[in-house]
Amino acid sequence: MATNARRPSARELGNKAQQAGDRAERAGSDIQDSRAFRILVTVGLACYGVIHLLLGWLAIQLALGRGGEASTGGAMKDLASKPLGEVLMVIIAIGLFTLAVWQLIEALFGYRRLKTTTKARRKISSGAKVIMYSALGFSAAALAAGSDSGDSNESARSTTAQLMSAPFGQILVALVGIAIIAVGISQVVKGVRRKFVERDLESGAPEWGKKLGTVGWIAKGLSIALVGALFAWAAISHDPDKAGGVDGALKTLLEQPFGVFLLIAMGLGFAAFGIYCFVWSRHVNHEEI
Template sequence: MTTGGARATARAVDDHPALDHVARLGLVTFGVVHLVLGWLAISLAFGDREGKADSSGAIRQLAEQPFGTVIVWAVAIGMVLLVVWQLIEALVGHRRHDGITRLRKRLTSLGKAIVYAAVATSAFRVAAGAGSSKENGTDSASARLMDLPVGQLLAGLVALGVAGVGAFLIFKGFTDRFLEDIEADGTRGHTGTVYVWLGRIGHVAKGAAVLGVAALFGYAAVSHEPKKSGGLDQALRVVLDQPFGPVLTGFFGAGFAAFGLFCFAWARHIDR
């Protein structure tokens, strides 16, 4: 098949109503992961330091529930559906926009596909029984990165990239840019108002947490101490040790839960 034929096929898939159902199923899955993540962060705020408050920890928490293996396999498949959706969007989507806006949105979709793929990988590993709660993949990845030539510079660039994601999430939350992906009917009435506030709180809280992760990476890059870097769980534990730490950590937990509920609303009123 020629490149043009492949792109035409991808456009046909992008325009097919079935892709809406693929996106909806994936968003529901993403919402479940964030609800559990919110619960773990709130539990951390109340002194329970056993669980790991990140996406992998949320998936392990699901695995411990009745029918946990089935649930985790469902999460893994749902995240793969999100990857498929966003890859199609990155290739031929966002055609109602032009120029730099279309390019920006396609690059954003590519970034989302990478994030969703990482969560899907965690889910498949947990479902297959691989990876324990003691592993620290972020630390080892940071160490490998800093061992490379100009590794500190690369780690600093990673920190800047992660910070950009966090800042953009906060921007979307404060400006209601996330409403571009929701049908107008989903923002009307009392229910619509709730949806909008869930999106605002969820995006701001998630963005602030991502900025915390970026700060850890940045500090590790400057100090050349990979162990000082870390993912969301470590960022929340750093926050927890600050003045008013439990309150802030609880806020992040409530924000993740709000984002999870917003994903359900997004799935119901998706506007591609």
């Protein structure tokens, strides 16, 4: 005689889902609280600082007419060409992938004490950082393996050309440009309003490090906004060749009146952010991890 199994009620299913979510959240918290993970986050932020110090140096070299690719990819290529460069690339790749995991955990389980709208905004931001850190990590891993990660300007132009070939492609490219400009502006605001002090740093971080962070976030934001402006200009002119990465943005800046001085100032801003990353690595706000 067949028996009918009782189906779980909606409340029971909801409770099981809640319990599963709580277990996943605790597992994420355990990872974040582990000493090994925190050490890797510190290493990752220090590696990120090295990349920006090199980016600042390349930007200044570009301003002085000595060529080179002034981008994060160019900075890693320059470092990879040095003695023990491949070993350094492995360390940087591990550090960057750790930062990606950190932000992935934040996107999935973090910001529990924040209001719903703020929490959603922070989670989206963490998700974007997962993509950024992962992309840089893959570039570092490729360089460690002896492969060339490619030119940032060519990559941007290729992406723009592909988007423009799609239906409503010109509008898509313009939207990409606007989104990138918005990210850049948000980082400028983060620097000007010093939002990073509360979000990123624990109490006790030195004031000089906070000042470098202000300069660094503004410089990063301006460079990103310039990249977005190039995408927008490519859409307006319907010319994919107008697009470019950070290197293209800095070269465009160099072509402006007083471009040499503007580019040197930008390079110093990147260097300031690089030093700030070392301060950040030593004073990470563990409540945000």
